[in-house]
Amino acid sequence: MGKSVVSIVKNPVTPDAARIDEMVRQVVDQLGGMQSFVKPGDYVAIKGNFFAPYPPPVIVDRRVVYSFIKLIKEAGAGRIVLCEAVSVGTKLGRGTSTASILEEMGVRDAAIAAGAEVLCLEDDERVVVKIPDGKSIGEVNYPKTLYDCDVMFDLPCMKTHAMTLVTLGMKNFQGILDDAQKYYAHRDDFEQKIVDLFKIRKPDLTLIDGITAMEGNGAGEHGIPHPMNMLLASRDVVAVDAVTTACMGIEDVLWVGTTRIGQYDGIGVADLNEIDIIGPSIDEVKEKFLLPITYRQPQDRNLTGVHKNVDVRCGGACKQCWGLASTIARTLALFKNENYMLLVGSDPKVPNGITCDLDNVIVFGDCACSATGNVKEIRNRMLLEGKGLIAPGCPPYRPASAMLEEYLIKRGKVTREMLTAGNAKAVAKTYAYYKTVDPTWVPKSEQGKTDGE
Numbered sequence: 001m002g003k004s005v006v007s008i009v010k011n012p013v014t015p016d017a018a019r020i021d022e023m024v025r026q027v028v029d030q031l032g033g034m035q036s037f038v039k040p041g042d043y044v045a046i047k048g049n050f051f052a053p054y055p056p057p058v059i060v061d062r063r064v065v066y067s068f069i070k071l072i073k074e075a076g077a078g079r080i081v082l083c084e085a086v087s088v089g090t091k092l093g094r095g096t097s098t099a100s101i102l103e104e105m106g107v108r109d110a111a112i113a114a115g116a117e118v119l120c121l122e123d124d125e126r127v128v129v130k131i132p133d134g135k136s137i138g139e140v141n142y143p144k145t146l147y148d149c150d151v152m153f154d155l156p157c158m159k160t161h162a163m164t165l166v167t168l169g170m171k172n173f174q175g176i177l178d179d180a181q182k183y184y185a186h187r188d189d190f191e192q193k194i195v196d197l198f199k200i201r202k203p204d205l206t207l208i209d210g211i212t213a214m215e216g217n218g219a220g221e222h223g224i225p226h227p228m229n230m231l232l233a234s235r236d237v238v239a240v241d242a243v244t245t246a247c248m249g250i251e252d253v254l255w256v257g258t259t260r261i262g263q264y265d266g267i268g269v270a271d272l273n274e275i276d277i278i279g280p281s282i283d284e285v286k287e288k289f290l291l292p293i294t295y296r297q298p299q300d301r302n303l304t305g306v307h308k309n310v311d312v313r314c315g316g317a318c319k320q321c322w323g324l325a326s327t328i329a330r331t332l333a334l335f336k337n338e339n340y341m342l343l344v345g346s347d348p349k350v351p352n353g354i355t356c357d358l359d360n361v362i363v364f365g366d367c368a369c370s371a372t373g374n375v376k377e378i379r380n381r382m383l384l385e386g387k388g389l390i391a392p393g394c395p396p397y398r399p400a401s402a403m404l405e406e407y408l409i410k411r412g413k414v415t416r417e418m419l420t421a422g423n424a425k426a427v428a429k430t431y432a433y434y435k436t437v438d439p440t441w442v443p444k445s446e447q448g449k450t451d452g453e
């Protein structure tokens with residue numbers, strides 16, 4: 001494979017809308033201009049990243065959306081469709097729809113003002129597409145809009161991710177899958193599944209929004225904003241992911257599974273020596289990002305032998321359950337006066353029985369819910385006596401946390417009001433931050449309100 005080209009534009013300070021407009025134009029111009037991608041009358045689809053109900057850096061900045069669509073329109077596109085679907089976690093847990101996120105964050109208005117239609121992928125038709133060289137997935141219910149369009153663009157943000165280290169151009173395509181396929185291959189085969197999707201079709205251009213990037217425990221509301229004031233773009237999604245990863249201070253870009261396997265399977269170039277950069281060099285722009293806790297220390301450091309009052313028995317769990325169970329364990333650890341037992345994985349060992357009240361046993365995830373031996377006996381006792389918490393799901397995303405909330409409410413540990421207030425506080429924090437980045441932003445829910453309302 002020949003050299004790939006990645007375009008970078010960096011601003012010294014936080015850019016306003018006018019400067020973002022110039023940056024979007026410049027980052028595309030450095031690759032030959034929008035006319036080299038879009039011909040008059042073309043049908044253009046953009047896969048954005050608006051997976052959860054929080055402003056940037058969780059989602060793409062609406063000003064980038066506006067300027068990018070405006071540029072496509074100027075090139076003469078006949079039809080432009082901005083597409084997205086929320087994550088399973090958002091749908092089940094945060095109780096928000098794609099449409100309401102696009103509306104609340106001002107993305108819908110920005111896209112329409114610039115000349116695009118907005119499509120929630122849940123509403124799109126699906127085309128069954130075979131992937132003969134797929135190694136993890138052999139057939140995909142591909143969104144018809146993205147399948148039929150003349151030109152496909154990928155518009156992610158620059159973020160760390162607790163499960164995949166970073167989420168950039170390739171990981172953004174998890175969002176094109178239907179819910180069942182989002183669940184499918186979610187373990188150590190996840191990155192291969194994502195790479196397989198690019199064997200159907202590669203984006204013609206990937207533009208990464210790094211105006212306000214994210215570090216720490218991303219890619220949702222627990223991540224920390226890290227302003228980078230930059231945009232990156234390339235025809236090669238693997239190359240732009242590799243360069244962005246390097247700009248985030250991650251020395252070995254092959255730590256990112258989609259980048260490593262993407263290069264191995266011929267989707268693009270990850271070798272930085274084989275990538276030409278137009279604009280400032282990686283060394284000129286790179287900053288050290290705080291990695292997610294799952295990549296700062298061995299995974300078991302977060303789960304086993306950590307909390308004095310939470311006895312975790314883990315046997316044959318995958319990294320999804322390692323991560324999710326550590327969150328559950330952290331929550332249980334708050335109730336210091338109680339002892340808990342958390343059983344995780346396909347074969348947790350409990351040779352001498354449980355070490356706490358049966359009501360404080362939590363069987364976590366489908367694997368533990370179907371484990372045999374004395375775990376089965378423990379489950380049977382829990383069911384017979386109506387005690388403890390059996391939390392199925394694979395991965396046990398929101399069903400388990402929702403069940404945990406109910407479990408804690410029932411036992412008087414928290415109230416629903418406390419949980420609601422906690423969520424509202426988290427949302428308010430993200431809103432307050434983004435208003436410092438873009439003082440012109442008014443979320444839909446606050447429009448028409450006066451101070452003090």
Ligand code: SF4
Nearest residue numbers: 318321365366367394
């Ligand atoms: S239940 Fe948990 S450990 Fe088992 S496969 Fe699913 S996510 Fe992995």
